[in-house]
Amino acid sequence: MTDIAGSKATVTLDVARTNPADRSHFEVPMQSAYARVLDALNWARENEDPTLGFRYACRVGMCGACAVVINGREALACQTSLGEIDGGTLRIEPLRGLPTRHDLIVDMRPFFEGLARAEAALRPREPDRRDLPVIPPASNERTTIEAQNGCITCGACVSAIADEAKVDDGVGPAALNRLLMLAFEERDGAGAARLKEIAAEVHSLGGDAIARAESVCPAAIPLSTALEKLKSLIADHDDQG
Amino acid sequence: MVYDPRRAVSLDPDAPYLRATHVQSLTCDVLIIGGGGAALFAAIHASDSAPDLDIVLASKGLFGKSGCTRMVQGGYNVVLHEDDSVDKHYDDTIRGGSLINNQELAWTLVTQAPERVFEMENSFGCTFDRNADGTIHQRALAGQSFNRTIHRGDLTGIEIISRLSEQALVRDIELLNEVRGIDLLLDASGRTVAGALLLDHHSGELITAHATAVLLATGGAAPLYRITAASLEKSGDGLAMAYRAGAEFVDMEMMQFHPTGLIVDGSLLNGTVLEEGLRGAGGHLLNANHERYMEHYDPEKMERSTRDRVSRSGMMEIRAGRGTASEGIYLDVRHLGKEFLLKSSPGMYARCLTVGTDMATDLIEVTPTAHFQMGGILIDTDCRTTVDGLFAAGEDAGGVHGANRLGGNGVAESMVFGAIAGESIARHAREGTRAPFDKDRLGMVRTRLEGSGEITGQPFKLKNRLRALAWDYLGILRDADGLAGAADELDTIEGELGELAMPAMRGANPDLQERLDAENLIDVARLIGTAASAREESRGSHFREDIPDSDDRFLVNFVQRRTADGKPNTEPRPVDFTRRTPEALRDETLIPA
Structure with missing residues (x-):
């Protein structure tokens, strides 16, 4: 020793x-x-x-x-x-x-089920494409996505807000963050359809709770920013009818 | 979909041979054992090619979190540039493998690698690093004639496995977490697989999984060694299960050691890899006297030589007394500059800082570390093993890489052969029938797990002894005496393990898991040791200090299978040079400046 x-x-x-x-x-x-x-x-x-x-x-x-x-x-x-x-x-x-x-x-099952319920996975726009898309890293969409990337699905965020939000009642911060990335993802074909399902959760999740989730995230993902951007996307979507 | 076994599986009251309580059974078309990149890719492809099939994936850890795909740093080798070609990638791969690769498997790897990258990007949403103009960035890893490695910074695996995991989650795939394979079920002939016996770590329940096709994608056995880079829950489970089921193996003497594992004495962090891109970018290796020792071993390629040579050189320096106090050498990247290091290797930079080393100003103390198993279950280009209905992919399979794997070819293998395996098992399940399984064999496996003993902690100690033994005698430097002594000591450790009564408590018992791991590792160690004894030459990652030269008489693959006494039979089989003769590839790979 x-x-x-x-x-x-x-x-x-x-x-x-x-x-x-x-x-x-x-x-x-x-x-x-x-x-x-x-x-x-x-x-x-x-x-x-x-x-x-x-x-x-x-x-x-x-x-x-x-x-x-x-x-x-x-x-x-x-x-x-x-x-x-x-x-x-x-x-x-x-x-x-x-x-x-x-x-x-x-048991991580409720956490993973949140990701599945949110459909937090690419729905490809061009599944048969046989080359690589040109993706300029400095574009607005890409910098937005990259700022939120790197989640290792550890569950720390849902634990940090367990008093305010039960895992079973929503999809959780990790899934919300992934949906934000997908909303800006040009290769995704589902578009804003997923956002409707999570609007209630986005509006009910308090600023203090998401800040606490962000503060413990081992990947240092800006979850508060994710929530703000989702709110604004959902508002834009509502305005468009 | 993620299921609780208790919800997904029903008790089978019509199974009188299952004497104990807490026995469940499930029936499926396709059973995938494993939870890393190859297993997930296979599950996705099986589901997409035959959505009506019942697909069950049983993972020893959490799906997507266990296994080594997630830990991939350097990247994925793929021909995308107009100045590159699959022929160049192929020749690099065969030269890197010291000419004994299975040439058809290697051809499959290089020709299908682009397809899988297009799928990962366009269908799963992976994003690999781009140049400023938005075109793909490709970097240099060792042993390559072209900079063809795509990557995402120096933490490529997180991107791949995150996107694969979410694709698996939104498909109709039954994901069993922390459920390990114990042994395969066979039909009465013993030649056709009929499923597997599984164990739920937490409940302790045994699950009889009756399946038409079984895929083994559990990963290799690098954790057999005291110092390893691999995810530590891996214990060659797929290899050991296939061995006990009579499958043939190939190239088991070929174990890759990565040259630069971080030294952190007294921590599980010890041996974790500092990525090859650091050497690709111009990093130096120094001994304790601060000499750039690769000058003496490979003066042309220096640190960008293949992993087998660089690891062996480092070990020889350490053995010769020119290592550090912690039995290491130094990786020196200070001259690359802080700005470059932070940009190209941010993950490694951060990791080194957590152990008190600033890459930009300090030497990094490193050691060769057990990394990847080239050898494995013998497969064909459809991932079929020699047991009917049994398939293998990823590190469980052997032959793709020959005697040494190039950096960046490992994750490519998992993706390419995972996809092939998924389609093969789906086809087999659609066309085949579920064979009735041999109840006597199942009964024997089950009886072995019926225990009355105490929890002793001994399996942890025996496994540590096993890992030290493998490091010393089955590792980077081998000789006939050491291999013979190791074979005896393996028998001793196996005997001591066998004398421990199986614990009465099966659920929530890490002591039992450790014991099952050790049993599997002993089977793998025997395969490695006997193949290493048979190869009386040095080639690739297999180096015999008593016979340090290569010998053309050994342009063979050693094929092994279990005999009645439990020990492997080992026979040479000439390499089938279907695409390149040895003469065509005598020259060394030219490394771009």
């Missing part, structure tokens, strides 16, 4: 278990100055409790599988350094608003 100058040699994990009444505590040695919350969870599982349930895959912030709530805030376990955390104890809970399956692992 390396004792890192200026930091604690161990960190305490306070982890929620499947039964909300149960919690487990682990004293985890800091293996590296750059160790992540994921490393601490893995150490606890390999050395203390082989039943501890947490989910991860890529370990480099690309897959979003390890999103949890760390000291009250949604974050990717693989991207959160132990050294960033204030205080000696890390409280780790599963994402909010999604059913828990095993300890820190939630």
Whole structure:
């Protein structure tokens, strides 16, 4: 074990278990100055409790599988350094608003169903096209799309607004963001048809809630901007009749 | 569509051979096991070519989140420019593979790669990087005679898998998350596949999936090695299932190590790849004495040589005592400048900053890292395996890349062969019938999983021992003694694992998952070890320190299958030079300046 100058040699994990009444505590040695919350969870599982349930895959912030709530805030376990955390104890809970399956692992089905309900997928205008469209990256449409791109569907946004908006009642910020991208996408053939279905959700989602979702987004997607732009698109669409 | 197995699947009371409780069954036309790029592409193509079929995709992790397509950085090799040609791409691929690629599979790869890019862009909405005038941007990766790699920054996989996942979600495809394949079901003859036994990680329920066609697209077994770039939930499950079902394998000695895995001691981040574009753009590799050591190994191509040579050179420097304290070497990109690095490799720049390294001002400590399995299940150009009704695509299949894969050809393989496999399984399911499965075989597999034991944590320790063993003896530098010793130690580890009573608790039990992973990895390790012993020469990623030269007598592929004692039979089969003779490709690939 390396004792890192200026930091604690161990960190305490306070982890929620499947039964909300149960919690487990682990004293985890800091293996590296750059160790992540994921490393601490893995150490606890390999050395203390082989039943501890947490989910991860890529370990480099690309897959979003390890999103949890760390000291009250949604974050990717693989991207959160132990050294960033204030205080000696890390409280780790599963994402909010999604059913828990095993300890820190939630059922992501309602989140994915939101994406499916929203039809947040390209409906191709030219599916048989056999070359690549010319897409100038500096065009207004493209810069709008690119500013919103990069979602890793981790579910942090729906967790952050779980108190205001139930996942089952709408489609969620990630799906709304994708619909905005598609509204500007010239290769998409569905046009504004999808926007009608989500108008009520767009208008009911509060500015504070979406700002909170944005603040925890590991891909730093400007979700507040997405909501504003959707509102304006829906208004334009209504004006046109 | 995403289903809960409990909702999608009904209990089958007429199955008396299923003695235990918590047994479910489902019937489908097409069963896809895997959740990465090849599996999703196959599911989409199967659905589009035959919308009436019942398609079930069972993913060990979350669909689209597990597997390695999502982690693709460098990009996708495809001929799009008028000055490039599929012949050039083909020759680069075969030369890169040290001439033992399956020439028909490689031809399929290079000729169909453009089709899949048009589909990803026009039908799925992927956007790869453009030049300022809106035309496609193509960059340099190693071993290529033309800059033909399309990409999206240095995080290409997120774009591909995000768009594939949403296309799967809006189709009528049953997506089972965190449900792994345990073993294939066969008919009474043992030669036709009839489905698979699946396990739901959380509920612990076993699911008997009765299917007309089964596709294995679970990914390879790079996590067999102590240091790996791959997504760590992968454990060669498709390979091991196919092995136990009697399928033939090819090129299993060929495991690719990427030259530049980030070193982060004591973290799961260790071994994750820093993309090849950094070397393509002119990055240098230095040993601990700050010497640009590639001068001694490949003075012409230097750092832009193929992955096998660059990885081996790095390992030799480390072995010779010229490595860093953490057994690494340095990647030096400081001379490329901060502005260029932030523009061309923003993802890598950010990742290095999180481990205290600023690429623009600091040397980056890296190590070769287990990356990609070239070897795999023997397939034809329709992704058929040697078991009737069983198909394989992506890293589960072997032969496309020969002895070494070019950067950018991996995701192209997953897309091209995923699409082919989707159409093949749909055709097979439409034309074929569901064979009744052999209940004795199912009973044996099920009995093995009936447990009464405790949860011990031992599988984690045994798997770590296995990974250290593979790194030391089945890795970049091999020799006859090491391979023989590793074979014995594999038997020992397998014995110790077998002595652990199967745990009584099947659901929500990572200890059990780890054990099943280790069992599969042991099967894969045996295939690798025996093929590596049989190849008494050095070629591509397979390097024998005791026989360091290539030998034309080994222009063969080693074909393996399981024998009655559980060990592989290994036989050489001459390479079929259907499109290029070895003489035509003796010259080295010319790398553009």
